[in-house]
Amino acid sequence: MVPSSNISADWQPPTGFVPVDSKIPGIQVYAPAPVVEKVPEEQTFTCPNCGATTAFDPDAASVTCSHCGYVQKLHADVVGEAAPAAEFTVSTLQGQQRGWGQERRELHCNSCGADLSIEANDLSTTCPFCASNQVINRATQKEGVRPGFLIPFKIDRTACVQNARAWLGRGWMYPSDLSGVGQQINFQGIYLPFWTFSAQISAKWEAEVGYERTERYYDAGSKSWQTRTVIDWRWQSGQVEVPIRDLLGMGAKNISPHILAQIEPYDLSSLTAYDPGFLAGWKAKSYDIPLQPAWDAARVEMREHARDACMEDIPTHHVRNFSMSADFNDESWRLILLPVYLATYQFAQKTYQVMVNGQTGSVAGQKPVAWWKVWLAIAALLIPGAVIGLIGLPFVMLGGAGVIPVVVGIFLFIVGLVISGIILNKAMHAGQG
């Protein structure tokens, strides 16, 4: 092969192509120009008209100035669940952008250890996770992978407080003056980090499956023919395809997964390309559960989904010696931010946490319990049955007529006991995160 450099000068490469190294002389190679992610200069969100600080307004879906009414539209695309995801390669992880793309500082809580990204001019002195004031406002310590997408806040603070008040006033087992606390709660809008994971699972199962069969047999004891159900066991196998899309994995440690689960789900069709403007005036939690442990946890959840799908594939409920294997294909991940209003409030010298879904307004959290109401309700449920039963007891001893009240009493007592258990369980969990 004889190389030559006399290649036509008239030829033009396709638009956007640039020359790249060729490994063979005599062949020129052009490739699309690499997409250089424009590293935005650290943005500061100040009003160009009056110089006041601007912030993202959920109602206007824009960055606005509360002083002069200036509105800066954000041009981020709503990509929804079609938002591009990354594969599990070292190179893609290294290729992710880092930092927040705007000038931000970090609020570190010495009490619970949480790190919170805040605006440079944010003078917060309280940790929204534990209400501690032992916080340090410091420069950002580490710059993790920048989230690619987020769901912007749709619920403003006023609606958030209204929802929280309604939630606090709901239910009979809580203190009557609890709804009044809602006005005093200082909700902080925070973007929480989440990993989303998708995979196509090909699962193969093998098990002994039992099929019921009725057979007749001669019972020597009763000297008669009887019927009985026997199970015939057969080895069977099968294969199921389990697609899993956008399984959410926690990216932050200091959040109660119990409360968070109650304010889900989020509508991921509203996922929007990340723009620092969405964070203007809002706090954001940087992830402290890295990709690998989050993926390990998600995989545990996914394989259980796969096992459930295999069990559903088995035609009967008699199964033994079950085994399966699951091959994960097209595994991908994203780092996204989801909006949450977070607050802690004090009631009777105790601290309680509340969360509001910043997209849907769903509220969940901890509430103090008025235990005297709970015990009163339990007593009211148990006493009628006990009294009726006790009344019937002497009649039973005298003759058969008292059987009916005793039975009714026992029935009412058992019903009351079940309902009391449910109430007690709810009351005990109301104060837990």
Add this chain to the structure above:
Amino acid sequence: MNAANDSADTYPVKPEADPFWKFPFKAAVCSNCGASYILAEQAKQQLCPMCCKAALEPQSNPPDIPVPELQMPFTLDNSAASRSLAGWTRGVWLHPPEFDPALLSRRLSPLYLPQWLVDGKITGAWDTQVGFNYQVMSSHEAYDAGRWTSQQTPETHVRWEPRAGQIERLYKNLSVPGLEEFPRMAAGLGGFPIQNARPYDPAQVLPAVVRLPNIPTSKAWTLAEPRFIQEAAHECQGAAGGQHIEQFNLQATYRGLNWTLLLVPVFSTYYRDDAGTVYPIFVNAQTGEVFGVKRASQKSGWTWTAVLASSALLVFVLGFLLTLAAGLFVPAGLIGGLMFVLAVVLALASPVPAVWAWQFNRSRSGDQ
């Protein structure tokens, strides 16, 4: 894509250019299939090694004779070729009498088949999709006896990216069939790796017969152009550093086309079936792979069918007689019953040879 005007449309060497072959030769032609040959001037009269149906006749007006540039040596001798034939003929149960390895071996005759070798310079522009391998970690979870075990394994994925560019490369000795029937023969004969080729040596060619191409270079260009594109695609993939290529487009001009010949060695032999139809067989003299049509003997099939049917009839009659004799000697009835069963089995088996031969030939009718 244009072939440059300097490509030759005819064989580049004229008949009178004997010195190019470097030995005294004569041209011959088959009156049956029309194949043209070059063979040593002293060679005896022989059958056409391609169709094996007619003797070669001297050709008074031979075609333009190309110049061989390269040839591949006969790496197999007659005994090695015989072993290949013995292996190839195995498995034909009811074969014609001539389908015999020993007879086929005795009829082996060396033959060189022609392939075109073309040199040319490509100049042009190309665009394509190049695939780059990359590794991802893939998970495998297994559940057994109430426990999960996890495994992560690296998996290779391909990332496709567009590439474009210009090319100016000279390619030499791209091989193109010189015979119309060669692509069909190559399916059985396998390849003739170009790296085994040596410069043309008349001493080695002399004992064999050389088949002349029946595809002129003007027609061979339609076969050669895809080979140039294939080579260019392979090199553009390498130039881009990729591991895969697809949708390769080339806008090029081809200059300096130079056609020469490569001679590839085969052994030719043949057999006749029941009807006297001749079937040629070729053995790749480099690898021992065999190309030819296997035929079963329908005549043998019918003969065996007749033998089995007659046996069935005979056994049936004997069984019948023994059954009649059961009144005199009771065990004869038992033997007679067994013979009835044997007669039925033989009767059922009797069509098998004829049907097998018919089915065997029918399934190979596409090979001809």
